[in-house]
Amino acid sequence: MSTPNPTGSVAGNGLKLGVLLMATPLLLWLVLLVLLPHIDLLMVSLRERISYGKYEFSFVNYIEFFTEPLYWNTYVRTATMSILATALTLLIGFPVAYYIAKVMRGRAKNVLFLLCLIPFWVSELVRTFGWMILLRESGVVSHFLQWAGLVDGPVEMLYNDVTIMVGLVYTSMLFMVVPLVSVLDSLDDSLIEAGYDLGGNAFTVTRDIVIPHAMPGIASGCIVVFMLTLGNYLTPTLLGGKSSLWFTDQIYTQFITRFNWETGSAFGFLLLVLSSFIVWLGLKLSRQTLSDTVG
Amino acid sequence: MADLKLNQIRKSYGAVDVLHGIDLDVKDGEFVVFVGPSGCGKSTLLRIIAGLEDITGGDLLIDDDIVNHKTPKDRGIAMVFQSYALYPHMTVYKNMAFGLKLAKTDKAALDERVRAAASILQLDQLLDRRPSELSGGQRQRVAIGRAIVRQPKVFLFDEPLSNLDAALRVQTRIEIAKLHQKLKSTIIYVTHDQIEAMTLADKIVVMNAGQVEQVGSPMQLYHHPKTRFVAGFIGSPSMNFTRVKITASAGETVTVEMPGGATATLPFSVPAGDIGKEVELGIRPEHVELDRTGDLPVTGEVEVVEKLGDSTYLYVRLENADRVTLRAPGHSRVKVGETVQAAAEGGASHLFDGAGKAYRKTNCPAQYSADE
Incomplete structure (x- = not known):
């Protein structure tokens, strides 16, 4: 002692x-x-408005959420679409990140990385308007299809789920590619070569070596993209219009249109619970910890 | 186990030629070492054999099959990487089993082979550890084990000892030599360390600037270097060189004029056309002996003394400002600043023409000749 x-x-x-x-x-x-x-x-x-300036403790806002199918349908739909958008972003972002980190060398690598960044120099609003210019009925793509004789009349490509998905994936891409590039950069080339040397092919090397190594980056990219997508208001509203049925739009309506702060707060809280639960579940399923992901 | 044949192997990256037509035969069970300075192309050549680099020209044959376009997996080769390339997320067992798992070996056979390799390499106790929990030497053994379990036709080692400290390097070198005796497998080993090359190889391939300078047994390279480059590269400390002028040539002997003006008659066959030319005379430090006379006398002032215990190296500055290294016995009491006299026998020397090619030695005393 x-x-x-x-x-x-x-x-x-x-x-x-x-x-x-x-x-x-x-x-x-x-x-x-x-x-x-x-x-x-x-x-x-957790309060109910009884009369002007008079409130009582109540679960009525939460009860309203579960009894009104539109609300929880939108809730589930937002979660499902966000998970799908995250999965698509990963699916597209992974090869891009792999190409930047492992295939490109020297200057070209930096240039390519910068190209991924360029769309983010303009605001999300402007970027989304860009998509609208392309996809609307009187837009570039519609005109091109008519000029090429592929369609007879103008085509409306806005206001459907596919367009929302395109917009969400596009907006999220950088947040997936950056963590993936940095984690793949740290993968020693000889580990990949050894995989081929040991009898692997592109599929087995990716599955058994590259992905396990990239797991922390995949997890952190997915968490960021999922949270951004779930909480996105602009893209679903502009590209999906009235049919977007995005949960943030419901929250907006409660707060701003209906001036019902109580229900709006309940919805906001439910969204927080949803994102926390899905992130927790995702980490559990991929056997990652939050500290691995951040570190 | 297999024969390997390289037929005019060329490699270019864009306009840069890295390998200029390499020919080589490796026999079944041979331990072949590629040695050369960094950037000579030896690692590229190994990676070509492994199938990790494309071949620009020429053929690579394993057991008489052209394997140029075969994937690493179909070549039956296993490589041990310089960085070991162990998978951090797998245990030692899983690392060693990975190749077999990819080959869909059945569980019992896989287990047996991994455990057999582990016992050869004394890794039995470490099978459940992760690479991060191992020392450098242990990681090295796992990397070798991962190659052994696949029972490849040819083992490739890419500078496997370069990440180990000096003591461990010697120990691991001996283990690799023992392993080769035990497995009797064909091994191709790349190193820049000529001592590793000399101690391990059945056959050394000395490479320089993308070309093979000489292929031979360690003793052939030591006693009969074909080029000035090989002469300078093999042996430590390296060979002394001095410029001399050929004054006469008579069949089996040649007379040269030394820098001081003295002449010496040496046993080399030099064509009459080379008379009058400046050539290079080489003599190894261990063949210059103190306090004696001989065909090639040396007198000068000692600049540096290196005592190694069993021997002492003297760095001597001659009157004409040339420097000569010579080996004296370990008990030598020669001090810096002293003037010493030494000499070498003509039969121990080497003579290289202007292009660096060796002239044929006509009379090689037994103690200076290769034992083959």
């Missing part, structure tokens, strides 16, 4: 204070902008 060193403990306290001070902005941000609003959101969602 050694006696505690008083000097050491003082230094220890000094260190703790330093860490605390450095963490202050982060803590303030977490408490003021994340924790407090959500506590308030929870509290607002």
